Amino acid sequence: MADKKKGNAFTNNPLVKAVGTQKIVVLLVIIVLFAFFSIMSSGFRKYPTIVSIFDYSYYISFMAIGVTFCLITGGVDLSIGTGMICYALFGGYLITRQGMPVIVGILGTLLLGLLMGCINGVLVAVLELPPFIATLGTMMVARGFGSIITGGMSVTWPAASSEQGWFRMLFKINKPGLLLPVGFIWVVIFVILMSLFLNKTRPGRYIIAIGSNKEATRLSGVNVVKYQALAYIISGVFAGIAGIAYAAVFSSSIAPGTGAGLELDAIAGAIIGGTSMTGGCGSIFGTLLGVFVMSMLKSGLPYIGLQANWQQIITGLILILAVFIDVIKNRKLA
Amino acid sequence: MKNKMISALLATAMVASMITVPVLASEGETEAAASVDLSNVEAKEAYHFEIVSKGFQHQYWQAVLKGAQEEADRLGVTMNFVGPNSESDIADQVQMLNSAINAKPAAIGLAALSTDACNDALQQAKDAGIPIVGFDSGVPGAPEGSVVANAATDNYAAGELAAEKTYEVLKDRIAAAEGSVRIGVMGQDATSESIVNRGLGFIDKIAELATADGHTVTVEGNDKYVQDSKVEATDDAKVIIDVAVPSQVTAELSATDCQTLLNKEDTICIYGSNQHSGEAMVTGNENLQKLGSGEDQVLGVTFDSGTVIKEAVKNGTLYGAITQAPVAMGAAVIDLLTMAANGEEVGDVDTGCQWYTADNMEDPEIAQNLYD
Numbered sequence: 001m002a003d004k005k006k007g008n009a010f011t012n013n014p015l016v017k018a019v020g021t022q023k024i025v026v027l028l029v030i031i032v033l034f035a036f037f038s039i040m041s042s043g044f045r046k047y048p049t050i051v052s053i054f055d056y057s058y059y060i061s062f063m064a065i066g067v068t069f070c071l072i073t074g075g076v077d078l079s080i081g082t083g084m085i086c087y088a089l090f091g092g093y094l095i096t097r098q099g100m101p102v103i104v105g106i107l108g109t110l111l112l113g114l115l116m117g118c119i120n121g122v123l124v125a126v127l128e129l130p131p132f133i134a135t136l137g138t139m140m141v142a143r144g145f146g147s148i149i150t151g152g153m154s155v156t157w158p159a160a161s162s163e164q165g166w167f168r169m170l171f172k173i174n175k176p177g178l179l180l181p182v183g184f185i186w187v188v189i190f191v192i193l194m195s196l197f198l199n200k201t202r203p204g205r206y207i208i209a210i211g212s213n214k215e216a217t218r219l220s221g222v223n224v225v226k227y228q229a230l231a232y233i234i235s236g237v238f239a240g241i242a243g244i245a246y247a248a249v250f251s252s253s254i255a256p257g258t259g260a261g262l263e264l265d266a267i268a269g270a271i272i273g274g275t276s277m278t279g280g281c282g283s284i285f286g287t288l289l290g291v292f293v294m295s296m297l298k299s300g301l302p303y304i305g306l307q308a309n310w311q312q313i314i315t316g317l318i319l320i321l322a323v324f325i326d327v328i329k330n331r332k333l334a
Numbered sequence: 335m336k337n338k339m340i341s342a343l344l345a346t347a348m349v350a351s352m353i354t355v356p357v358l359a360s361e362g363e364t365e366a367a368a369s370v371d372l373s374n375v376e377a378k379e380a381y382h383f384e385i386v387s388k389g390f391q392h393q394y395w396q397a398v399l400k401g402a403q404e405e406a407d408r409l410g411v412t413m414n415f416v417g418p419n420s421e422s423d424i425a426d427q428v429q430m431l432n433s434a435i436n437a438k439p440a441a442i443g444l445a446a447l448s449t450d451a452c453n454d455a456l457q458q459a460k461d462a463g464i465p466i467v468g469f470d471s472g473v474p475g476a477p478e479g480s481v482v483a484n485a486a487t488d489n490y491a492a493g494e495l496a497a498e499k500t501y502e503v504l505k506d507r508i509a510a511a512e513g514s515v516r517i518g519v520m521g522q523d524a525t526s527e528s529i530v531n532r533g534l535g536f537i538d539k540i541a542e543l544a545t546a547d548g549h550t551v552t553v554e555g556n557d558k559y560v561q562d563s564k565v566e567a568t569d570d571a572k573v574i575i576d577v578a579v580p581s582q583v584t585a586e587l588s589a590t591d592c593q594t595l596l597n598k599e600d601t602i603c604i605y606g607s608n609q610h611s612g613e614a615m616v617t618g619n620e621n622l623q624k625l626g627s628g629e630d631q632v633l634g635v636t637f638d639s640g641t642v643i644k645e646a647v648k649n650g651t652l653y654g655a656i657t658q659a660p661v662a663m664g665a666a667v668i669d670l671l672t673m674a675a676n677g678e679e680v681g682d683v684d685t686g687c688q689w690y691t692a693d694n695m696e697d698p699e700i701a702q703n704l705y706d
Contacts, residue, residue: 043597048621052593055621056586147419152390156641156706160620161649174620250585251620251642252613255391257420261582298587302594307556308581 022274022325026289030296037300044303047179054181055172057295058245059084061187061288063266064273065194066238068287069231071270072198074211074279075124075131077232078263079116079138080239085259086146087112088243092155092254095164102164105157109247110240116142117236121229139260147256154253171248183245187288190241194234195284207231211279268315269294272322276330293318370483370681372669377409381675384434385443385667386427387417388470392609393640393705394660398470401664402443409672414439424448431455435462440675443667444481445470449527456480465674469667471528472682483680485666487658489528492637492687493535493607496656499689500536500603500635501543503653507602507629508549508573518595518604519577520588520611524558532607532637533559537575541565544573553577574600585614592618596625596632603633612636612643616651625651639704647692654691657703662686 038045063080070077091109094100116138123134158164160174171183198204206227209217218224247254273290275282294315301311385402387395399415406413414437418426424447432455434442442459444466446452453475459466460480468476468484500517508515517540521533537559541551553565555577560567565575578595580587592615595604604625606612615634619625625634627650634652636643646652663685673680690700 041597042599043594046597048623049593049597052590052618052621056589144419147391152417152419153393153396154391154640159642159645161645172621179621246585249617250589251617252585252589252610253640253642255420257389257391257422258583262584299590302578302587302590303597308579311581 020274020283020286022329023283023286023289025325026273026286026293026322030289030292033293033296033300037296037303041300041303044300049299051172051179051181053295053299054184055249056299057291058171058183058187058249059242060262060265060269060294061291062190062238062242062245063263064269064287064291065190065284066235066242067263067266068270068273068275068282068284069194069198069207069234070131071267071275071277072207072211072279072282073228073231074214075228075231076135076267076277077120077235077239078132078135079120079142080235080242080266081261081263082139082143082146082259083113083116083236083239084243084246084262085254085256086142086149086243087116087240088157088247088254089146089155089256090149091243092157092247093150095158096155097150102158102167106167106244109243110237113236113238113240113243114233115236116239117233118229120236121232124232125225125228139263143257143260146259150256152256154255156253157247159251167244168248171245183249186245190238191284191288198284203227203230208280208282211281213280265294266291268319268322271326272319274326276326277323278330290322370670370673370683372666372673372683375409375669375672376676377411377672378676379440381411381440381672382437383411383413383441383443383668383671383675384437384439385413385415385671386430386434386445387415387443388421388427388445388447389417389419389423391420392638394609394638394658397660397703397705398664398667401661401666402668403664404661405665405668409668411668411672413443413668417445418447421447424451428452428455432458435459435464438462439464441465441467441671443467443469443671444473446473449473450475453477465671467667467670467674467680469663471526474527482674483670484682485663485670485685486682487528487663487687488684489531490535491684492656492658493532493537494539495687495689496532496605496635496637497536497539497543499654500605500633501540503627503633504603505543505547508544509547511572511600511602514570514572514574514600516574516576516595516598516601518592518598518601519555519559519575520591520595520604520606520615521556521559521577521579522583522588522608522610524556524579529607530558530562533577534563536605536607537563537565537577540573540575549573551575555579576601583610585617588614589618593622596622601632603635606634606636608636609638609640609643612638612646612652612655613640616642616646619651627653639706641706644695644704644706647690647695650692654689656687656689657700659686659688659703660705661702 067077087109091105094108095105123129124131160168173180269291270287273286427447457477465482468481472484544551549572551573552568552571553560553563553575556579559577578591606615624632636655
């Protein structure tokens with residue numbers, strides 16, 4: 001992506017060139033973190049723990065895949081965190097309070113995500129509101145709307161043991177003697193599909209172009225309104241998928257009014273993975289790696305006995321470091 | 335310096351709360367403190383009350399509302415029961431309290447989300463001559479004379495009850511263990527009064543019981559709990575109480591905390607001090623499958639109810655849980671409000687709690703306090 005000029009032996013390596021420096025670095029960080037936590041804690045290096053790291057990363061991964069598109073256009077989508085909870089509340093409400101089949105709940109969750117994505121798209125692309133403000137607004141709307149749907153009460157999707165619990169098998173298979181993080185297959189499929197979409201299709205390339213220079217893209221005859229809106233619609237739908245993953249992985253009840261802050265985990269994942277906040281560059285695969293850095297930290301730090309406040313400090317420092325790398329990279333290019 | 339002062343204050347408060355801890359009834363309930371007689375309350379007029387709750391996020395609040403409504407109907411008084419969207423909407427709640435004061439009711443019930451955000455409004459209510467009855471959690475820093483009574487679970491005593499029930503099962507296991515044993519405590523946070531006291535009540539009681547059996551005890555993990563518990567930290571203790579508090583209240587982080595505890599070789603028990611922690615224990619256990627009542631399993635004990643926790647208690651994943659008595663709490667609030675409006679002398683009421691396991695959760699007495 002970035003290292004066309006000169007570079008050294010490392011950056012000139014064909015493999016590094018193909019994958020991108022930052023992604024290689026992030027991958028190394030993941031490996032180092034994993035090795036470190038495994039050496040420090042015997043509990044961490046167990047198979048069920050590793051499966052749990054995967055399990056708990058799905059919903060952030062899906063949100064992050066979606067929001068990467070908004071970031072690439074130079075925007076942002078803050079509504080995905082509270083939105084994800086809101087959509088899952090709606091789906092759970094249909095199932096538990098209205099007695100509808102799970103599949104209807106799943107479709108409802110996705111549809112509401114799609115709807116919110118469309119609203120964000122209209123606000124940002126058509127009405128030209130600043131994405132930060134527009135999605136800050138819809139973030140609040142989603143939070144309140146979730147409470148209204150359920151009458152302010154929390155909702156629990158059907159338990160794995162119940163008849164309706166089959167949807168949990170979409171993300172994790174957990175039978176005596178068989179524990180598989182199948183949700184990761186979905187994550188990989190979507191990463192591949194959305195990577196191809198972003199890099200190999202016309203709409204994807206337009207989304208990147210809008211992030212590099214919206215005016216130039218418009219002048220070259222591209223319908224920028226349409227493709228900018230598309231980025232937010234993608235983000236909304238993926239927040240819907242995240243809502244389903246969340247409901248499937250966690251047995252906990254979903255409480256209205258929560259979810260604020262989860263969008264930042266997803267955005268941080270995308271940034272660590274090499275997507276630029278200023279737009280025009282980014283990769284879905286990088287985003288997945290970035291999310292795993294966050295997940296590794298969140299799961300690993302408690303195992304080495306680090307208390308809550310230190311966990312936040314370390315996660316914050318890693319984010320700053322990642323953005324710093326991005327800044328240096330841009331400076332070199334300029 | 336500031337920390338020391340705070341811990342000194344807390345220690346004093348704790349000693350004070352110890353003195354008022356009610357005697358435990360044999361069947362596993364803390365009995366309502368008998369300082370105020372709520373048995374024959376009558377309303378002198380058809381009063382109207384404003385009640386500001388913490389919202390309706392948890393079914394728990396529906397049960398409080400039910401108890402309050404029934405008692406209001408019985409006494410012939412009316413009420414307007416409101417609450418914010420979520421338990422983090424502190425500013426909304428203050429706004430609701432202000433509206434309640436402006437409505438000039440005979441008295442106001444308040445379950446404060448923040449112990450100090452309401453102080454200005456409370457002063458106003460006091461100036462307007464409207465008595466306030468706190469419920470669910472107290473308002474320790476309230477202007478003097480504004481809050482005339484509190485109806486709440488004595489959370490410290492509730493934590494102690496959990497510890498006693500847990501220790502009955504653990505006693506022999508601790509004695510038989512060759513090395514150290516670890517008892518995990520999961521707290522949603524280290525700031526809210528109810529969560530912290532439930533944790534400290536449990537920690538102190540376990541330590542007391544284990545020490546009485548001749549074991550050494552230490553507390554490690556979250557600084558706040560380590561500092562405020564009555565246990566002196568020691569090396570090489572037989573019983574290690576390990577307190578985990580997540581950096582944010584999310585299902586993911588609390589489930590990870592639970593797994594961290596489950597993965598330690600010497601863990602024999604985990605206690606979660608509210609619904610959030612209890613549900614995180616169920617999630618965290620799913621992949622590890624270590625919770626249960628068997629000799630080689632980790633005993634899970636928690637607080638509150640809800641579909642997930644009830645199911646886990648029923649199928650044996652969790653050994654038991656403490657439930658508060660929200661229906662009784664709702665009724666007590668109305669009683670206290672009525673007495674205050676009558677101009678009668680009122681005081682704090684412990685609305686009690688109950689211990690339930692798979693064996694007794696169907697009893698009507700307990701079932702009415704278990705919500706989905």
